[in-house]
Amino acid sequence: xxxxxxxxxxxxxxxxxxxxxxxxxxxxxxxxxxxxxxxxxxxxxxxxxxxxxxxxxxxxxxxxxxxxxxxxxxxxxxxxxxxxxxxxxxxxxxxxxxxxxxxxxxxxxxxxxxxxxxxxxxxxxxxxxxxxxxxxxxxxxxxxxxxxxxxxxxxxxxxxxxxxxxxxxxx
Amino acid sequence: xxxxxxxxxxxxxxxxxxxxxxxxxxxxxxxxxxxxxxxxxxxxxxxxxxxxxxxxxxxxxxxxxxxxxxxxxxxxxxxxxxxxxxxxxxxxxxxxxxxxxxxxxxxxxxxxxxxxxxxxxxxxxxxxxxxxxxxxxxxxxxxxxxxxxxxxxxxxxxxxxxxxxxxxxxx
Amino acid sequence: xxxxxxxxxxxxxxxxxxxxxxxxxxxxxxxxxxxxxxxxxxxxxxxxxxxxxxxxxxxxxxxxxxxxxxxxxxxxxxxxxxxxxxxxxxxxxxxxxxxxxxxxxxxxxxxxxxxxxxxxxxxxxxxxxxxxxxxxxxxxxxxxxxxxxxxxxxxxxxxxxxxxxxxxxxx
Numbered sequence: 001x002x003x004x005x006x007x008x009x010x011x012x013x014x015x016x017x018x019x020x021x022x023x024x025x026x027x028x029x030x031x032x033x034x035x036x037x038x039x040x041x042x043x044x045x046x047x048x049x050x051x052x053x054x055x056x057x058x059x060x061x062x063x064x065x066x067x068x069x070x071x072x073x074x075x076x077x078x079x080x081x082x083x084x085x086x087x088x089x090x091x092x093x094x095x096x097x098x099x100x101x102x103x104x105x106x107x108x109x110x111x112x113x114x115x116x117x118x119x120x121x122x123x124x125x126x127x128x129x130x131x132x133x134x135x136x137x138x139x140x141x142x143x144x145x146x147x148x149x150x151x152x153x154x155x156x157x158x159x160x161x162x163x164x165x166x167x168x169x170x171x
Numbered sequence: 172x173x174x175x176x177x178x179x180x181x182x183x184x185x186x187x188x189x190x191x192x193x194x195x196x197x198x199x200x201x202x203x204x205x206x207x208x209x210x211x212x213x214x215x216x217x218x219x220x221x222x223x224x225x226x227x228x229x230x231x232x233x234x235x236x237x238x239x240x241x242x243x244x245x246x247x248x249x250x251x252x253x254x255x256x257x258x259x260x261x262x263x264x265x266x267x268x269x270x271x272x273x274x275x276x277x278x279x280x281x282x283x284x285x286x287x288x289x290x291x292x293x294x295x296x297x298x299x300x301x302x303x304x305x306x307x308x309x310x311x312x313x314x315x316x317x318x319x320x321x322x323x324x325x326x327x328x329x330x331x332x333x334x335x336x337x338x339x340x341x342x
Numbered sequence: 343x344x345x346x347x348x349x350x351x352x353x354x355x356x357x358x359x360x361x362x363x364x365x366x367x368x369x370x371x372x373x374x375x376x377x378x379x380x381x382x383x384x385x386x387x388x389x390x391x392x393x394x395x396x397x398x399x400x401x402x403x404x405x406x407x408x409x410x411x412x413x414x415x416x417x418x419x420x421x422x423x424x425x426x427x428x429x430x431x432x433x434x435x436x437x438x439x440x441x442x443x444x445x446x447x448x449x450x451x452x453x454x455x456x457x458x459x460x461x462x463x464x465x466x467x468x469x470x471x472x473x474x475x476x477x478x479x480x481x482x483x484x485x486x487x488x489x490x491x492x493x494x495x496x497x498x499x500x501x502x503x504x505x506x507x508x509x510x511x512x513x
Contacts, residue, residue, distance in 0.1 A: 041297060042304040043319040047281045049223065049340050052391065054282040057320030071291070110389045111396040113507075115322055118497055119291065120413070120461065125499045126383060133384040148385040149399030149507045151457055152497030155289055155323030157296045165284075165320045169391050212468060213475040214490040218452045220394065220511050225453040228491030242462070286493055290462065326460055326494030328467045336455075336491045 022103040025139055026093070034063055036094040045095045051107070053099060053168045057115075058091040059160035060084035069159040073122040076161055081116060084161040085131030092166055093139065100170060108169040109136045109146040115163045117156040125150040132164050193274040196310055197264070205234055207265040216266045222278070224270060224339045228286075229262045230331035231255035240330045244293040247332055252287060255332040256302030263337055264310065271341060279340040280307045280317040286334045288327040296321040303335050364445040367481055368435070376405055378436040387437045393449070395441060395510045399457075400433045401502035402426035411501045415464040418503055423458065426503040427473030434508055435481065442512060450511040451478045451488040457505045459498040467492040474506050 026033065036045055039056065046055050060068035072081035097103055114129030116122070129150035136144035156163050197204065207216055210227065217226045231239035243252035268274055285300030287293070300321035307315035317337075327334050368375065378387055381398065388397045402410035414423035439445055456471030458464070471492035478486035488508075498505050
C-alpha cells in the first residue's frame with residue numbers, strides 16, 4: 001500500500017512536471033499569447049469534432065494588431081516571410097490556449113496547410129512555412145511534428161504575407 | 172406513467188418541430204435544391220468516414236447549369252463574388268441533401284476552405300466567402316458556424332469565380 | 343465443427359486473394375514504389391489519428407530524384423501535367439507503403455486536394471489532377487474513389503508542376 005501510494009505520488013509529480021512543460025516553455029522563450037482576434041463574420045476560430053480541433057486560417061497579426069503584409073520574394077525577404085509564419089503560429093497558439101485553457105492538452109499537431117502570398121516565380125515556400133513548423137516543434141517537441149503542405153497563393157486577405165490553417169489532436 | 176407518456180409526447184412534438192426546421196427554412200427562403208452535378212472523372216461528390224462527410228470542391232453552377240465565371244475584383248464585383256459563393260453553398264446543400272436524404276441530419280458545418288479566383292492585388296477574399304458562410308448560418312443557425320480559410324487562387328477550373336470545399340459533421 | 347473450419351478456410355483463402363490484390367496490381371502494372379523522400383524540415387510524411395492518415399503534400403519527383411517542373415498550360419502540356427499528377431500519386435503510394443507496410447490496409451482514399459502550378463488564364467485543372475485520381479481508382483478500385491478539389495496555384499515549391507495532399511482511411 002505504501003509503495004502504491006509512493007508510486008502514485010511520483011507519477012503525479014512526474015505528470016505535473018510534464019504538464020507544465022509547454023506553458024513553461026512559452027515563458028522561457030518569451031512567447032506571449034494574447035487573446036485571439038475574433039472573426040468579424042459568420043465563422044469561428046475553431047470547431048471541435050471528437051478529439052480533433054479544426055482551426056481557422058490565421059495570418060501574421062502582430063501584438064499591436066497590425067499585420068505583416070506583402071508578397072514574399074518581392075516585398076519581403078524569405079527571412080521576413082519565415083518570421084511572418086512564426087507570428088502566424090503564435091496566433092494559432094493563442095487560439096489553442098483560448099479553446100483548451102491549457103496548451104498541455106495538445107496531443108498532436110496533425111496537419112498544416114501553409115499558404116504563402118507570392119508571385120508566380122517564387123519557389124522557396126518551404127523555407128517560409130518552416131517559421132510555423134519550427135515553432136510548433138520548439139513548443140510541443142515530437143507532438144509538434146505534423147503533415148504539411150507549403151504552397152503559393154496568388155493573393156491573400158488584406159495582402160497578408162502568410163496564412164496557415166491547421167488540424168490539432170487534443171486530449 | 173401518464174406523466175412519462177406526456178413528456179414523451181411533448182419531446183416528440185418538440186423534436187418534430189426542430190427536425191423540420193432546416194428543410195422548412197429552405198422553403199421559406201425560396202432556396203431550391205436541384206440534383207447535384209455528378210463528377211465527370213474518377214472522384215465522387217462526398218466521402219463519409221465515421222460521422223464526417225468530406226465534400227468535393229464545388230463552384231457557382233446556377234440552376235440552368237451555367238457557371239458564374241471570371242476573376243473577382245476584375246471581371247466581377249465583390250457583390251457578384253459574394254453571390255457566387257452563396258450559389259456554391261446552395262450546391263453543397265444539394266450534395267448534402269442527396270447524401271443524407273434530410274438536411275436536419277447535419278450536426279455541424281466544421282471546416283470551410285473558400286477559394287476565390289482573383290488577381291494578385293485582390294485583398295477582399297473574406298467579403299466574397301461570406302456569401303457561403305452567411306448562407307450556412309442562415310440555414311443551420313449555430314450549427315452552421317464553421318472554421319474557415321478564405322484565400323486567393325491564381326486560377327480555377329473553367330474560370331469559375333469561387334470554389335469551396337467543406338467538412339460536415341453528420342448524425 | 344467441420345463445416346465451421348471449412349468456412350474459416352474458405353474465408354481465409356478469399357481474404358488472402360483480396361489481400362494480395364493491390365500489391366499484385368502494382369506489379370502487374372509495373373508501378374515501382376521507392377522509399378519516400380524524407381522531409382528536410384520540421385515535419386513528417388504522414389500523421390495518423392485514429393484510422394485516418396493525413397499525408398503531406400507531395401510533388402512529381404521521379405525515380406531518379408528529379409522533379410517535373412514548370413507551369414501547366416505554359417511550360418507543360420495538359421498531358422504532361424496529367425503525367426506529373428500520376429507520378430505524384432505514385433509518391434503517395436510509396437508513403438502509404440512505408441507507413442502501413444502493406445497497401446491492402448488502405449480502406450478508402452478519402453479526400454484529395456490537387457494543386458496545379460499554372461498561370462491565371464488556365465482552366466483545365468481537372469484534366470491534370472485526373473492523373474492522380476485515375477491512378478488511385480486503377481490501384482484501389484472503388485476504395486480509390488475520393489472527394490476532390492482541383493485548383494490553380496500561383497506558384498509551387500521548386501516550381502513543381504503539381505502538388506497533392508490527401509487523407510486516407512486505413513484499417
